[in-house]
Amino acid sequence: MARYTGPKSRIARKFGEGIFGADKVLSKKPYAPGQHGNSRKRKTSEYGIQLREKQKAKYTYGVLEKQFRNLFEKAEKTKGITGEVLLQLLEARLDNIVYRLGIAPTRAAARQLVSHRHITVDGKVLNIPSYSVKAGQVVGVRERSKSLEVVVNALTGFNHSKYPWLEWDESSKSGKLLHTPERADIPENIKEHLIVELYSK
Numbered sequence: 001m002a003r004y005t006g007p008k009s010r011i012a013r014k015f016g017e018g019i020f021g022a023d024k025v026l027s028k029k030p031y032a033p034g035q036h037g038n039s040r041k042r043k044t045s046e047y048g049i050q051l052r053e054k055q056k057a058k059y060t061y062g063v064l065e066k067q068f069r070n071l072f073e074k075a076e077k078t079k080g081i082t083g084e085v086l087l088q089l090l091e092a093r094l095d096n097i098v099y100r101l102g103i104a105p106t107r108a109a110a111r112q113l114v115s116h117r118h119i120t121v122d123g124k125v126l127n128i129p130s131y132s133v134k135a136g137q138v139v140g141v142r143e144r145s146k147s148l149e150v151v152v153n154a155l156t157g158f159n160h161s162k163y164p165w166l167e168w169d170e171s172s173k174s175g176k177l178l179h180t181p182e183r184a185d186i187p188e189n190i191k192e193h194l195i196v197e198l199y200s201k
């Protein structure tokens with residue numbers, strides 16, 4: 001499936017924050033990309049602000065429009081606050097769980113590990129990045145993949161206690177999803193209510 005493969009620093013500068021992680025370019029050029037990025041100050045419409053928030057969420061989690069729309073429709077049908085449920089569904093994606101567990105340095109790297117069959121769910125190899133992990137399921141690294149440089153480097157010094165909804169087992173290189181994260185526990189700077197307003201039009 002198609003993914004954004006262009007310059008990530010350009011996207012980070014567009015939103016004014018490191019949505020793909022630490023970015024040296026963003027600190028050197030803290031303004032929008034392009035010839036007039038440092039000078040043009042146009043007022044953004046309400047629709048533009050809402051659209052920008054949706055795009056930020058899509059880029060952050062690496063989800064395409066059709067997938068994102070499907071997740072939103074599922075969130076609408078689920079009990080709870082639609083915007084919060086949407087973020088919880090995004091957090092439950094297998095590639096995101098792999099990233100949160102520290103097995104991969106970025107979500108893109110996590111997606112690649114899943115696609116290349118390096119990741120297991122409840123002991124079985126699963127290569128679907130969009131798979132929705134359920135509470136109680138265990139996500140781990142395939143035995144023969146535990147020595148991969150990208151995995152070893154990512155796990156070195158990673159703080160596994162920063163996400164209270166996940167439990168890490170160092171000996172087996174696996175983690176369990178304990179429960180659905182509360183909105184306050186999801187660190188992403190996304191104003192989900194703006195996305196709900198956009199889709200509600």
